[in-house]
Amino acid sequence: MIKQHVPVVPIAHGGSAVAYKADVKGAHTSPLGNENFALMDPGGRDTFVWMQGAEPNSLYCADETDGEALHPCQMTTESLLAYKTGGTDAVPALATSCDPSEDLTVWTCKLRENVKFHDGSEFDANDVVASYYVQWDAASPLHKGRTGDFTYFSSLWGGFMNAKPAT
Numbered sequence: 072m073i074k075q076h077v078p079v080v081p082i083a084h085g086g087s088a089v090a091y092k093a094d095v096k097g098a099h100t101s102p103l104g105n106e107n108f109a110l111m112d113p114g115g116r117d118t119f120v121w122m123q124g125a126e127p128n129s130l131y132c133a134d135e136t137d138g139e140a141l142h143p144c145q146m147t148t149e150s151l152l153a154y155k156t157g158g159t160d161a162v163p164a165l166a167t168s169c170d171p172s173e174d175l176t177v178w179t180c181k182l183r184e185n186v187k188f189h190d191g192s193e194f195d196a197n198d199v200v201a202s203y204y205v206q207w208d209a210a211s212p213l214h215k216g217r218t219g220d221f222t223y224f225s226s227l228w229g230g231f232m233n234a235k236p237a238t
Contacts, residue, residue, distance in 0.1 A: 088124075099157040104138050105145045107156050133206050134216025136223060151180055151199065165194070209234045 089106060091098040094114030099106060113119040125139045132144035153164035166180040186194035205213040206224040210233035214221070225231060 101154070101157050102159060103154055104142055105154055106142075108146060110156060129217040131216045133202070133224065134218060134221050151182075165199075208232045 089100040091111075092114060096112040096114070097110045099110070108119055108121070111119070123139055123142060127135070127140035127143055128137060129135065130140060130143060130147070132140070132148050135141055135144060149165050151164060151166035151169060152161050154160065155162045163183070165183055165186060167183055169178050169180040171178050180199070182194070182196060182199070188194060205211045206221050207228065208214060209219075209231040214231075221231070
């Protein structure tokens with residue numbers, strides 16, 4: 072029954088090696104490695120020193136799977152939903168809510184208002200669609216990434232549109 076109904080049985084999980092100076096206000100750790108530095112004050116200093124196990128392979132965030140890249144990615148990009156600081160509960164981020172249809176095939180998300188990109192342009196539903204589309208459509212000129220695998224997207228959503236046939 073386990074082989075049939077449980078696709079994976081985790082036998083190990085890396086622990087957190089997060090440490091802060093004693094005077095860092097708002098310091099926290101997370102079981103997911105998604106510490107939010109914006110919520111911390113490094114003791115009044117204008118520099119926050121952070122160390123992790125290695126350099127990220129790249130920062131094409133949608134095409135990364137390693138924690139060394141995902142850590143800075145979660146600090147520089149924002150998703151529709153996020154995890155509660157220091158925990159694993161889902162909380163609103165760019166979406167104020169996301170509600171499924173009865174059969175769970177359609178999700179309707181209401182977006183936060185007055186969100187702007189760094190260049191001042193307005194965030195809207197077209198940006199959400201474009202973000203998903205370039206990951207889904209393997210023929211898109213933007214479907215490049217670091218490796219082009221988009222491993223998480225493919226495994227969560229069942230593959231790609233316009234995928235090249237396996238050889």
